[in-house]
Amino acid sequence: MKKIAVVGATGYAGEELIKILLKHPACQITYICAKIDKPQKFSDIFSWAKGRLDLVCDNPDLKKLNQSAEIVFLALPHRTSMEIASDILKAGKVVIDLSADYRFKDVAEYEKWYVVKHKDMANLDKAVYGLPELYKEKIKNAKLIANPGCYPTAAILSLAPLLKEKICQAEGIIIDAKTGYSGAGRKPGNDPFMSQINDNLKAYKIDAHQHSPEIDQELSNVAGESVKVVFVPHLLPIERGILETIYVKAKSEKLKAKSLIELYNKFYKDAPFVRIKNEDEFPQLSDVQNTNFCDIGVKVNSDGKFIIIVSAIDNLTKGAAGQAVQNMNIVCGFNETEGLL
Numbered sequence: 001m002k003k004i005a006v007v008g009a010t011g012y013a014g015e016e017l018i019k020i021l022l023k024h025p026a027c028q029i030t031y032i033c034a035k036i037d038k039p040q041k042f043s044d045i046f047s048w049a050k051g052r053l054d055l056v057c058d059n060p061d062l063k064k065l066n067q068s069a070e071i072v073f074l075a076l077p078h079r080t081s082m083e084i085a086s087d088i089l090k091a092g093k094v095v096i097d098l099s100a101d102y103r104f105k106d107v108a109e110y111e112k113w114y115v116v117k118h119k120d121m122a123n124l125d126k127a128v129y130g131l132p133e134l135y136k137e138k139i140k141n142a143k144l145i146a147n148p149g150c151y152p153t154a155a156i157l158s159l160a161p162l163l164k165e166k167i168c169q170a171e172g173i174i175i176d177a178k179t180g181y182s183g184a185g186r187k188p189g190n191d192p193f194m195s196q197i198n199d200n201l202k203a204y205k206i207d208a209h210q211h212s213p214e215i216d217q218e219l220s221n222v223a224g225e226s227v228k229v230v231f232v233p234h235l236l237p238i239e240r241g242i243l244e245t246i247y248v249k250a251k252s253e254k255l256k257a258k259s260l261i262e263l264y265n266k267f268y269k270d271a272p273f274v275r276i277k278n279e280d281e282f283p284q285l286s287d288v289q290n291t292n293f294c295d296i297g298v299k300v301n302s303d304g305k306f307i308i309i310v311s312a313i314d315n316l317t318k319g320a321a322g323q324a325v326q327n328m329n330i331v332c333g334f335n336e337t338e339g340l341l
């Protein structure tokens with residue numbers, strides 16, 4: 001049994017991690033913490049956990065954490081993980097960080113978008129971007145995994161086959177993305193936030209969202225040339241799920257959806273959590289909510305000039321906690337799908 005710690009256990013992603021880990025046959029949760037006023041049993045905070053996880057959720061105590069766990073999930077806000085990851089790594093633990101603190105190869109990009117000086121440059125260089133569909137071999141030996149952002153997960157999986165095979169142009173990619181409100185983290189008692197989203201749909205941070213540079217970094221890597229997407233996120237009045245509609249210019253006007261679907265199926269033949277739709281079928285949120293799947297549908301428009309990709313994930317599972325457990329499975333040599341199907 002692997003001994004597991006979850007830091008940030010009371011947040012959306014932390015709670016989701018605990019739900020998944022409790023069902024994982026090879027894991028035992030041995031330490032949980034968050035920023036809380038008074039340590040209390042996890043099951044007193046979340047009644048669903050009664051009789052399943054009665055551990056006390058404490059404020060972070062790194063000594064206790066390092067004594068009790070082998071794998072540590074950091075489900076902390078950006079800028080917070082880099083304050084503690086180094087000490088946990090020094091104690092020989094594997095760290096899987098759900099924040100953006102270790103996702104960027106160019107520290108200047110991180111510092112620009114997260115408006116903070118990076119505090120752990122040494123480990124930033126060693127971190128592996130935890131998207132198993134692209135980096136499984138590197139993840140196997142990683143000590144520090146930077147779990148991808150939710151929007152980037154869906155965007156990168158949608159575009160990687162086309163950019164890798166040079167089927168679409170790297171310029172002029174437009175990503176129209178919609179998320180449920182859990183993507184923004186838990187906001188207790190935040191009524192103005194709830195009243196803004198209820199019965200509503202709105203765009204936000206247009207061409208100014210911190211996930212844009214992360215998407216650009218990874219797609220440029222895949223394409224072998226600079227990619228700069230136009231990314232427009234929207235907020236849906238639902239709790240969980242991301243749906244992205246992506247428009248790219250085809251390099252040839254003779255493409256057929258059937259051959260693109262074959263390409264995607266081949267590209268993801270060893271990826272148990274990517275499902276490619278048949279021709280003229282497209283993903284919907286209800287198919288992926290509460291699962292670790294990313295569903296992708298592809299279409300060529302009538303004059304053959306554009307390829308349209310629609311993808312759907314659950315932001316809390318494939319976009320966060322599920323993907324983090326998928327990474328843990330790979331690091332530990334477990335079946336990649338263990339605890340996730």
Ligand SMILES: NC(=O)c1ccc[n+]([C@@H]2O[C@H](COP(=O)([O-])OP(=O)(O)OC[C@H]3O[C@@H](n4cnc5c(N)ncnc54)[C@H](OP(=O)(O)O)[C@@H]3O)[C@@H](O)[C@H]2O)c1
Nearest residue numbers: 008010011012013034035075076078098099183185186320
């Ligand atoms: N939500 C998503 O869909 C999603 C998807 C992908 C990645 N992520 C990333 O995952 C991380 C967690 O996101 P989330 O949505 O779960 O956020 P959240 O709901 O705001 O939860 C954050 C957690 O961290 C705890 N915390 C905050 N500051 C802390 C500190 N200094 N020491 C210890 N614990 C501290 C919070 O405790 P209190 O609640 O008591 O303050 C809470 O348990 C973020 O970096 C986020 O960007 C989230």
